[in-house]
Amino acid sequence: MSKYYNFRNLDIIFVDDNKNMHSLLKSLLLAMNVVNSRGCYTSEECFKCMLEDAPDIVITDMSLNPENGIDLIRRIRQGEMGVDRYTPILVLSGQTSLKHVVSARDAGATEFLAKPVSVGSLHDRLVWMIENPRPFIKASTYIGPDRRRAMRGYEGMERRQ
Amino acid sequence: MTKIVKMEGYEIHHPVSDLKRKASKGDGLSLKEIEKRIAKKMGALEEEFLSGVPPVIKSIEDALDRLEKGQGGIVEQKEIFRQGHDLKGMGGSFGYPIMGTIGSAICQLSNDDIETKNMMLPLIRVHLDLLIYVNAHRIKDDTDPKAAPILAALENAKTR
Numbered sequence: 001m002s003k004y005y006n007f008r009n010l011d012i013i014f015v016d017d018n019k020n021m022h023s024l025l026k027s028l029l030l031a032m033n034v035v036n037s038r039g040c041y042t043s044e045e046c047f048k049c050m051l052e053d054a055p056d057i058v059i060t061d062m063s064l065n066p067e068n069g070i071d072l073i074r075r076i077r078q079g080e081m082g083v084d085r086y087t088p089i090l091v092l093s094g095q096t097s098l099k100h101v102v103s104a105r106d107a108g109a110t111e112f113l114a115k116p117v118s119v120g121s122l123h124d125r126l127v128w129m130i131e132n133p134r135p136f137i138k139a140s141t142y143i144g145p146d147r148r149r150a151m152r153g154y155e156g157m158e159r160r161q
Numbered sequence: 162m163t164k165i166v167k168m169e170g171y172e173i174h175h176p177v178s179d180l181k182r183k184a185s186k187g188d189g190l191s192l193k194e195i196e197k198r199i200a201k202k203m204g205a206l207e208e209e210f211l212s213g214v215p216p217v218i219k220s221i222e223d224a225l226d227r228l229e230k231g232q233g234g235i236v237e238q239k240e241i242f243r244q245g246h247d248l249k250g251m252g253g254s255f256g257y258p259i260m261g262t263i264g265s266a267i268c269q270l271s272n273d274d275i276e277t278k279n280m281m282l283p284l285i286r287v288h289l290d291l292l293i294y295v296n297a298h299r300i301k302d303d304t305d306p307k308a309a310p311i312l313a314a315l316e317n318a319k320t321r
Binding site for chain 1: 163170172173175176179180183184186190191195196198199209210246249251253254258
């Protein structure tokens, strides 16, 4: 038996407002054997796709012209329109300052991956998400993965004592 | 079924994660095999990316022209930032990290911490010219001999 994950049965939605990124992500995912991937350009499209068929993972950019990926993450975490609020969300963004990473985490992102993206970095992050599911915290001002366990690549960042 | 543990002031939810079951270890591909697969596709993806660069250049140029003539404002600033931001993310992803570097510099010069009237338009112009040169010569990174004047110009632009 192979020691490698087979991603064939995964269903992934990616949200990005750039046509070239759609081609790239579709190809990267296909190379990994993810045959069920759906690309969306807007938050509304993403919600529509999520309602049609619940995905296993959502990958989203942070700046979805003219919208904001952070709002999309918050809306998913609120379970808006009945989508699964626990869906793992991977943020794929070129906005890599600490401010942006923290805002993604505080909105409820599961993991963060900086652009430029390579097949190796995306594969690594997907494997990490599969092997390290995180419990969710629901408080008055936050719902999302437990922030005490830092996102991949940002271990140690703002960890509580 | 999500198991919910009530704590003081918050709840811990343990949703059932289907990922591990769906992506079971079996007849999966190694990263090496995956990289081989994508390498076959990258040529076509690069061409697609490059065909999208001229409209990016035009968009930045139009916005910059308006700002230089004193006719532009926040809309033009945002447009320059957006295009720079896209380049920053895509350049490296498509095998053109030098375009990513130029995009990143354009972002720094047009981000919303800078007031439109304080934007360093000549510096943005320098970066736009560099982008045009890089695109025309299909320079991928700093190992290309044609990149030497570009890198020197970038360094000059930063220290000016």
